[in-house]
Amino acid sequence: MSYPSSFGAPAVPPLAAAGDPDLSVFGGDPLWLILLKAVAVFAFLLLMTLFAIVFERKVVARMQQRVGPNRHGPKGWLQSLADGVKLMLKEDIIPVLADRPVFILAPVVSAIPAFLAFSVIPFGPEVSIFGHHTALQLADLPVAVLFVLSASSLGVYGLILSGWASGSTYPLLGSLRSAAQIISYEVAMGLSFVAVFLNSGTLSTSGIVAGQRHWWNVVLVPSFIIYCIAMVGETNRTPFDLPEAEGELVGGFHTEYSSIKFAFFFLAEYINTVTVSAVATTLFLGGWQPPPIPYFSHFDTGWFPVIWFVLKLLAFLFLFIWLRGTLPRLRYDQFMAFGWKVLIPVGLVWLLAVATFKVYRENVTDRTPWLIGFGIAVGILLIITLVDPGARKHAERLEAAERERTRNAPSLDRIPWPPPQPSSKSPSPPYGPGPNRPSSVIVAGGPRQES
Amino acid sequence: MTTHAAETSSASSASSTSNTFARPPADDVPADVPAGVPAAAYEAGFTESASGRVYTVTGGDWEQVLGAGEDYTERLTVNMGPQHPSTHGVLRLVLEIEGETVVQTRVVIGYLHTGIEKSCEFRTWTQAVTFLTRADYLSPLYNETAYCLAVEKLLGVTEEIPERATVIRVLVMELQRIASHLVWLATGAMEIGATTGMIFGFREREKILDLLEAITGLRMNHAYIRPGGLAQDLPDGVERDIRAFLDDMPKRIREYHALLSGQPIWKGRMVDVNYIDAASCIALGVTGPVLRAAGLAWDLRKTMPYCGYETYDFDVPTSLDADSYARYLVRLEEMGESLKIIEQCLARLRPGPVMIADKKIAWPAQLSIGTDGMGNSLDHIRKIMGTSMEALIHHFKLVTEGFRVPAGQVYTAVESPRGELGYHVVSDGGTRPHRVHVRDPSFVNLQAVPAMTEGGQIADVIVGVASVDPVLGGVDR
């Protein structure tokens, strides 16, 4: 099958047959190289977490006209490391009501899948490491994107188990919320991928990146937007941080956690943030491909692409931080309604549109009648929008409601004051002008009174 | 030593104030605690000891809260507070929820009870200010003003308060109204996750606190307004600082609008949430921005003026929406109106005394700030000591014993940032108040919380409590 170029790009050489992507580069690495790459991915994620936490705090601080962390290490960049060490040395508390094994297991369960999802993310093209030709990617699978999705869903177990095992109300509510939230946005996220697969004809991440040599998938704008929203929902971050909404649920699922176990939830959250950013980079922003600027496009071999990849990743991280600096938290029902009633239908309709467009491009030779039909449909919609038959009636209704509201507005004349008491004698002596008004002030040393 | 059982305010359920909380003190037998129950140490009750009866109060009132024998298959009881990030201090909310929907809200108060009202009965009329300023700690100057107006009314010296003192009172009160609304904005924004809104609010409040510190010597709990006038005059140069603030603040208010007002999520969280109409507000005694956001232009500064507010030109912002968003807008507008009043105050400032001329009331006679921030000026003490023994004795008597206030009772009310702040002051003719009762707007307005929040979601409870803006120091006093 040849790469179907939907957007007028010049045809590219055959990539791989559908369902059987060319993954021959992978799986042939010697063990030492696998170990090296695995440790590198692991270290990258840990470093990114340490970096992202300080980065976030510094950027949010700048947005809020604060300074941010600036004490530990050069300009405060070791703050998160210091926090990690401190958390390690903190007292480890397991509440008596907690289900001990599950309580201990939950942070581990939430952290491990977070690491795994990153194994199929391509950092760059093939390079030579100690004379060995290999791809800058730990592994690739024919179902790589599916693997990412499954790894990120596994993380939900950690959250649910932690809330359930804590034996306390707030974590339970938080974990329920987070479970419902993550699975709801997983649907939208999965839908947004389909258009990418339609475009690239493969589920393998390296194949998807290779397919974006000429056009980044970001041109599938609705898919990209749906994914961007879903990734924020999937990682429980502002404005979708309802599971740990400190305003309502104190800390949500990790309320009862302390010490290094708490640190692991934090670690998992940040690794997930990095992972979804990496997935966004890979699927929509061309992965390690250099930006399509004439001078830069030559830097697409060797180790250079890693720079592009990291830069794009940082751009997404910045987006996350920007959102946090700007937006308040959604309410739970609004959040779920947004996922189920907006993202999913829009995703489905967009998907059908992309599929139809592809079929139309490839199978329809005489395009004139189609174009005329399309034009007529758009024209009718445009006319309806311009004329807007219901608009006047609607405006009138609104005005009438507003008039009604203003007429019924409360006023000082209509306060339901309590009826006057039919009492004979006046209440406590009034101190207005009158016989009881004290003529002079009794000061210290005046007539003595018992008090 | 005795402790009083926490006061339970149950606005929606009459049944929740039943037996298990603390045993009635009339019961003379010690608490019958069954032996071998490990939780006995946590049970509420009392024991007799040599120094009298010792009450044990705990929050362990779950049996009472959960009800007996009722089937709660879907219902979860969530205890929100007193140690909760979003309950404005130590408010406690007991919520019955089904899923995310709140079916019942109970407001429990009393965790910040400091005995301020009672303490006033053991201090002179002037010293009581120092207590009362700590009641509603976000609007201390309103407490001071309302109390001082009451004392002055009892003394019958309302007309003799110097003009400059009254203008400065209005000035500092309006500054504090902005500061209080800013804290409300900051905490409210924080509670729904808008961290930048939080920083914005506290940033400007800091400037106001600086101004108030320059004027009164303290950032909060100023004890600046005294019966008869003010503790001290404005320091040099503060008018210039206030003018700089007046120039800056409108820009900041526009910034809040730009950041929050049009934001879809912010509006989604607040529009049509926690609705309570004007009739319900009046039925519950709710005043302040909550009432004005329901459409009734009830502002004591206009309807029952004091401190010469009738001579200032300002508007009372209202809205007909009666929801949290309307309260937010009303408060932002009120900040603008306060700026207008402050500007007029500055224009009216004329040199003159800030303390009543009557030396029998005026205390401290002439105070200026020493190097430690507060205190009598050495010059003044030297003058008293050096000129007249009688003056010294008078000063000593005034400070230690205080002045006497004719017997009677008055109620004065001012429009605090949260609503009608009333002081019912009773004098028996002595040098100490017989009773000082505070009608605190936070306390009364809290009654509206169940009405606002039941049927909504947990997240709306947070917004609802924030939109009422309770200050627990004032609620519990």
Place this chain on the structure above:
Amino acid sequence: MLSNYVPILVLLVIAAAFAIGSVIMGSLVGPKRYNRAKLDAYECGIEPSPEPAGPHRFPVKFYLTAMLFIVFDIEIIFLYPWAVAFGSLGIFGLVEMVLFIATVFVAYAYVWRRGGLEWD
């Protein structure tokens, strides 16, 4: 093909060793000064509820979400191979998938109408 999974397994081992090792180490190096209040569940400063929130307290609403999720997730899983093979399926593939999506959409509309997507 399975050799592709070896590196993932290696990463899994590294991550698991790190996580479990840290948790064990954390419980060893931290101080241990427990008291009753510390070990109680967090209940906003109140004596914790005598009946801890348990699985019987999960509202039905959340089960419903889980079921809806299964329906839609399976739909999406069906979409993936279709999307990959779409180039060779042509109009036939499109029509088939429109029919499939329409069927699921009917269920979706039904759930929406019956209030399954409301959260209060």
